[in-house]
Amino acid sequence: MKLALNKVTLCAAAVLFxxxxxxxxxxxxxxxxxxxKVAQQAWGEALINISNTHEQKGAEAAKTVAKxxxxxxxxxxMGAVLFKPTLANGEQTFRTTYxxxxxxxxxxxxxxxxxxxxxxxxxxxxxxxxxxxxLNGDLALTMGHVHVTxxxxxxxxxxxxxxxxxxxxxxxxxxxxxxxLPYAAN
Numbered sequence: 001m002k003l004a005l006n007k008v009t010l011c012a013a014a015v016l017f018x019x020x021x022x023x024x025x026x027x028x029x030x031x032x033x034x035x036x037k038v039a040q041q042a043w044g045e046a047l048i049n050i051s052n053t054h055e056q057k058g059a060e061a062a063k064t065v066a067k068x069x070x071x072x073x074x075x076x077x078m079g080a081v082l083f084k085p086t087l088a089n090g091e092q093t094f095r096t097t098y099x100x101x102x103x104x105x106x107x108x109x110x111x112x113x114x115x116x117x118x119x120x121x122x123x124x125x126x127x128x129x130x131x132x133x134x135l136n137g138d139l140a141l142t143m144g145h146v147h148v149t150x151x152x153x154x155x156x157x158x159x160x161x162x163x164x165x166x167x168x169x170x171x172x173x174x175x176x177x178x179x180x181l182p183y184a185a186n
Contacts, residue, residue: 029138029166036133036140039164039172043073044126047148050105050119059108059120066105066119070098075165075173086158086179087118101177125149128160138166141176157182 046069054062074081080096085104088095092112095101103109107117130144146160163176 027170029170031135031138031140031164031166031172033133033135035172036135036142036164039073039174040128040130040142040162043162043174044128044146044148046073047119048123048126051121051123054106054117054120055122059106062117062120063102063106063108066102069105070101073174074098074101074177075167075175076101078165078167078173078175081174082163082176082178084178084180085118086181087116088114090114121148122151123148124151125155140164140172145182146179 046065050062050065050069053065070076074083076098081098081101083095083101083104084093085095085101088104092100092114095104099109100112103112103115105117105119107115107120109115125148127147128144129147130142132143134141141161141163143159143161146158147155148158149155159180159182161176161178162174164172165175167173
């Protein structure tokens with residue numbers, strides 16, 4: 001009987017150890033509402049950081065921070081990002097390249113001469129309010145308002161649509177960024 005118990009014990013231990021050694025890797029790229037809100041808040045904080053860096057250290061330092069923001073938050077490592085800046089028009093209304101987005105935020109690129117540097121406008125406060133959030137696996141879409149306040153206390157409201165997708169490492173990336181000023185009747 002003692003021998004039988006030892007064989008059962010050994011068999012049970014072998015099953016446990018083998019399942020632990022060959023445990024399935026589970027990948028879950030489902031985006032949560034909490035992750036979306038963290039990403040939206042981080043975007044606003046990054047905008048203010050670029051603006052403050054510009055004021056304190058100048059244009060080149062602000063450009064360095066803007067590159068770090070684009071690298072960390074946007075999905076250019078995954079392909080084209082669908083980016084429509086608030087104050088862009090004409091042939092450069094839509095930006096699908098990293099350089100186009102960088103120029104919009106910090107200006108200084110002769111290929112995008114119309115850009116004034118949206119992130120350089122002295123922003124001090126940021127808030128967002130979602131009208132709706134659509135979550136579908138590794139894709140999330142949001143639509144609502146973004147409110148940015150400059151150093152003089154003037155608040156600008158922007159209509160904002162974002163698309164977020166998880167990359168191969170499970171990090172949320174912006175793959176759609178559409179901004180426009182609210183419609184004003186004549």
